[in-house]
Amino acid sequence: MTADTATVQHRREGGRAVALTLATAGFAVNFWAWALLSPLSSTYKELLGLTPFEASVLVAVPVIVGSLGRIVLGALTDRYGGRLMFAVTSMLGVVPVVLLAFAGSYPALLAGGLVLGLTGATFAIGVPFVNAWFPPERxxxxxxxxxxxxxxxxxxxxxxxxxADRFGRPVPFFVVAVALVVVGLAFLAFGREAPGTRRATEPFLSRFLAAGRLRVTRELAAMYALTFGGFVAFGAYLPLYLKAVYGLSTADAAARAAGFVVLATLARPVGGWLADRFGGRIVLSGALAVAVVCAVAVSFAPPMPPATAGFLAMAAALGLGNGAVFALLGRAVPATAVGSATGVVGAVGGLGGFLPPIVMGLIYQATGSYAIGLMLLAAVAAAALVYCWFVLRPDGPGGPGVPEWSGPAHDLV
Known part of the structure; x- marks a missing residue:
């Protein structure tokens, strides 16, 4: 390796580190903004006299918009690049955050939450932005x-x-607004597109439909609906479950649910790393198998220690599965369609988080037991496991380190 080649390689590695750091930090800040209303929902319920349904709608609006918005922002990222899209979306996110700080009525909160949903769609910006910087095996x-x-x-x-409790209800909104401005300015100042990045030139609708026609997009969307949807569902519903089944206090149940979320989050890069080494299909299959066993085990409402172990193992499995899904997508989809495909997969995964809590709530209301709902989850995960092991074939013939896609997009339909 010549001195010039070594210098270029060093600069590229530095660019990768900066891009990954910016994207991860920006994603975290935008996700904090996206989740601002949920922790304060009980406060708004008391202040405004909201019904349980109205409070649920208030929390759901940003989630729905953020999930569906990924389709649009993913396609726009293919066209305009992650640097510009991350900066613009973060800056635009300041507007609803500041408005929500002063919102004093239910319609104002809904309007702010509607626009706030865009911050949750930044996931579809970051995936193609990061994906372009790294070789397939990483x-x-x-x-x-x-x-x-x-x-x-x-x-x-x-x-x-x-x-909110310590300094006043508007303060967390102001803190997040400042953080969003910092993220936007950081992307403009330090963000760079990966060398050789190709921009999509087709119209949005054409790119969206093309991404949706890719068989691997549809397959991974279904898998992500289960892994990420399960992560979202248990993160939101676990406190209610633990209080109802084990009689835990609100604080204890919330702390255990937070532990579930943190473990699943930490397992995600491990799933990606394992997918780089052994192939995403194998890792995803293993994660689904663990999820099946854990769902069956906790459905019998065992004592708290084994139940805790079961839920933590399920959290790790879902996190590993999330990492494996996007390791597969990063290789299997054409470079100019990663944003659009990510938007579709991310949207389905986000919306997938709504179904399990609704189903489990209805079953519990009808039977007084969560066992049937957890068994149903195990059955769905088992079906996904069978499909993943016997049907899903995105790994290339050269092994997990070889890009899977090497032809036109219609080859994957």
Whole structure:
């Protein structure tokens, strides 16, 4: 290796580190913004006299918009690049955050939450931005590290109510607004697109439809709906479950749920790294198998110690599965379609978090037991495991380190 080649390689490694750091930090801040309303929902319920349904809608609006918005922002990232899109979206996110700090009515909160949802769509910006910087054999780990930015939801769960109680309800909104400005300026000042990045030139609708026609997009969307949807569902529903089944206090149940979220988040880059080494299909299959066993085990409501072990093992499995899904996507999808495909997969995964709590709530209301709901989850995970092991074939013939896609997009339909 010549001195010039070594210098270029050193600069590229430095660029990768900066890009990954910016994307992960920006994702975490935007996810904190996205999750601002949920920890304060009980406060708004008391202040405004909201019904349980109205409070649920208030929390759900940003999540729905953020999930569906990933389709749009992912496609725009393919066209305009992650640096510009991250900066613009973060800056735009300041507007609803500041408005929500002063919102005093239910319609104002809904309007702010509607626009706030865009911050949750930044996931679809970061994946293609990070993906372009790394070679195929390192994308799983890189995307897994980036995915740790969803720790922003856990940060919000701890920091938002603490700041509101200690300094006043508007303060967490002001803190997040400043952080979003810093993220936007940091991307403009230090963010760079990966050398040789190709921009998509086709119209948005064409790119969206093309990404949706990729068989691997549809397959990974279904897998992500289970792994990430399960992560979201248990993160939100576990406190209610633990209080109802084990009689835990609100604080204890919330702390255990936060532990679930943190462990799943930390497992995500491990899943990506393992996928780089052994192939995403193998890692995803193993994660689904663990999820099946754990769901069956906890459905019998065992004593608290084994139940805790079961839920923590499930958290790790779902995190590993999340990392494996995007390790597969980063290799299997054409470079100019990663943003659009990420938008579709991310949207389905985000929306997948709504179904399990609804189903489990309805079953519990009808039967007084969560066992049937957990068994149903185990059955769905088992079906996904069978499909993943026997049907899903995104790994290339050269092994997990070889890019899977080498032809036109329609080859994967």
């Amino acid at each position: 994308r799983g780990l890189a995307l897994g590290i980036f995915g740790m930015g969803n720790i922003g939801t856990a940060i919000s769960g701890f920091a938002t109510p603490w700041l």
